[in-house]
Amino acid sequence: RRLLELGMDALKAKDGKEAHEYFEQAESIEPDNAKVRFGKMLSLVELGRLEEAVNLTDKLLREGTGDYFENLQVHISLLVQLSRYEEVIELLDAVLAENRFPLQHAESLYKLLHFSRQMTESLPLVDHAIDGDEPDKVEQEDLDNLQSSNPELEWQAIQNLGKRNQRQATEAFIAYIEDPTH
Numbered sequence: 001r002r003l004l005e006l007g008m009d010a011l012k013a014k015d016g017k018e019a020h021e022y023f024e025q026a027e028s029i030e031p032d033n034a035k036v037r038f039g040k041m042l043s044l045v046e047l048g049r050l051e052e053a054v055n056l057t058d059k060l061l062r063e064g065t066g067d068y069f070e071n072l073q074v075h076i077s078l079l080v081q082l083s084r085y086e087e088v089i090e091l092l093d094a095v096l097a098e099n100r101f102p103l104q105h106a107e108s109l110y111k112l113l114h115f116s117r118q119m120t121e122s123l124p125l126v127d128h129a130i131d132g133d134e135p136d137k138v139e140q141e142d143l144d145n146l147q148s149s150n151p152e153l154e155w156q157a158i159q160n161l162g163k164r165n166q167r168q169a170t171e172a173f174i175a176y177i178e179d180p181t182h
Contacts, residue, residue: 016046034066088116
């Protein structure tokens with residue numbers, strides 16, 4: 001328990017290396033502890049080791065370890081960061097077909113599915129300009145509208161940002177998806 005606490009403290013301090021070391025130690029003591037494994041995955045994300053993190057979330061999902069929907073959201077976010085949209089579509093189609101997901105997750109899952117389908121249909125993204133703008137320029141207005149309480153503005157922002165091949169747009173989507181109010 002103490003190693004888990006130290007690992008979480010290191011994560012809060014943005015020290016991925018130290019956090020990872022604590023979680024590794026904790027995992028050697030309790031290899032099946034869901035919180036330890038989730039913390040380890042977060043430390044991998046902090047270290048920029050996204051492939052390892054997505055492999056770990058995949059394993060957590062397959063084993064049914066921890067909170068399924070929390071693991072699912074993180075897993076999908078990682079897949080989006082890695083531009084693995086086909087996997088997002090396949091996974092979300094399967095989850096949505098089961099119709100056993102909490103209602104608070106339904107809208108974000110459908111939006112993720114739609115976004116991933118748009119991304120697979122419109123690659124490469126560079127040729128999609130809006131109103132003569134530079135094709136990859138992310139507009140602050142879209143970032144602001146993504147956080148709006150107006151669904152129409154949110155949807156327009158999702159559509160506009162979905163046409164951008166920028167890390168800033170991807171990060172905005174991840175923050176949006178992880179926010180339970182959206």
